[in-house]
Amino acid sequence: MTTHVTVIGLGAMGSTMAETFLKAGHRVTVWNRTPGKAGALVALGAHEAASPAEALSPAAGELVVVSQVDYRAMFDSLADVDLTGKVLVNLSSDSPSKLREAAEWVSARGGALITGGIMTPPPGIGRPGAYTFYSGPSEALSRHEETLKALSDVTYIGADPGLAMLFYQAQLFMFWSGLTSFMYASALAESAGLPVSTMLPYAQETYGGLAGEGPMGFLAILAAEFEARVYPGELNNLHMQAVGMEHVVHTFEDAGLDLAVPVALKELFARADEEGHGAEGLGSIIESIRKP
Numbered sequence: 001m002t003t004h005v006t007v008i009g010l011g012a013m014g015s016t017m018a019e020t021f022l023k024a025g026h027r028v029t030v031w032n033r034t035p036g037k038a039g040a041l042v043a044l045g046a047h048e049a050a051s052p053a054e055a056l057s058p059a060a061g062e063l064v065v066v067s068q069v070d071y072r073a074m075f076d077s078l079a080d081v082d083l084t085g086k087v088l089v090n091l092s093s094d095s096p097s098k099l100r101e102a103a104e105w106v107s108a109r110g111g112a113l114i115t116g117g118i119m120t121p122p123p124g125i126g127r128p129g130a131y132t133f134y135s136g137p138s139e140a141l142s143r144h145e146e147t148l149k150a151l152s153d154v155t156y157i158g159a160d161p162g163l164a165m166l167f168y169q170a171q172l173f174m175f176w177s178g179l180t181s182f183m184y185a186s187a188l189a190e191s192a193g194l195p196v197s198t199m200l201p202y203a204q205e206t207y208g209g210l211a212g213e214g215p216m217g218f219l220a221i222l223a224a225e226f227e228a229r230v231y232p233g234e235l236n237n238l239h240m241q242a243v244g245m246e247h248v249v250h251t252f253e254d255a256g257l258d259l260a261v262p263v264a265l266k267e268l269f270a271r272a273d274e275e276g277h278g279a280e281g282l283g284s285i286i287e288s289i290r291k292p
């Protein structure tokens, strides 16, 4: 079924979203703060609105997809626009509290806000495997689910509008910290005069193992420990690992490398040890994370 979609924001993400909607056969209206970014989309059949008010006029249909640098940009762009009867789907990054504030802001202007965290860069939009965490009013999402599926799979998390970003930021934190650890490990290999490729197979085994089901499948093991709040440490206690983390810091220090992330981990491990978790397992560190 074809529909009309308005896309607000023509950065790398918004432009690709607008193009994807056009290729799926939808009618598309676009607006961007800085003019001059809609040429290729207009050539594909999009209508470029001269103002946010025109982009969100009643004639433009109900669905408005927003992709900007953050939610402040939406407040700036749509401050003077009547949102009566509109369903805004904001796929920008921000914090859960900002999304909750935004849901009230949109509602006070007569519209409904669906929040989303899109888990793919531009080349993945509209490709198999791409998915988006959505939260907010489920009935409004159901009404537009078929259209939104042009971008990615639709993964609904719940009615609290903050949830989309809670899941999105959690995923990004794992992604960024995991890859940053690999950067540190690679720099260590280089410091010994070895190509990074010598480290790669072991990194693949470690990261792959964490997500697996075997004895190294620590994601599933720790998830069960976190829910039970029990952290067996007989075979590898936290105190031993806190001392071991100091050795990691010394290793990076000896290699003349940056220490920011190793030292942050060392300090977290030491605090959990001091807070009485030394005889428990590594997973007990979550108790110190829960109580900063």
Ligand SMILES: NC(=O)c1ccc[n+]([C@@H]2O[C@H](COP(=O)([O-])OP(=O)(O)OC[C@H]3O[C@@H](n4cnc5c(N)ncnc54)[C@H](OP(=O)(O)O)[C@@H]3O)[C@@H](O)[C@H]2O)c1
Pocket: 009, 010, 011, 012, 013, 014, 032, 033, 034, 037, 067, 068, 069, 070, 072, 073, 074, 076, 077, 091, 092, 093, 094, 118, 119, 120, 121, 122
């Ligand atoms: N790129 C990715 O791989 C990726 C993946 C997943 C999610 N995201 C998220 O998707 C969102 C968009 O990312 P992007 O890569 O498209 O960013 P981008 O290329 O830097 O584009 C940013 C967009 O935000 C607009 N903008 C910024 N401040 C504004 C303001 N105060 N008022 C109105 N418009 C404003 C810009 O308009 P102007 O052209 O006028 O500056 C531009 O359209 C971000 O929240 C990002 O975190 C990105």
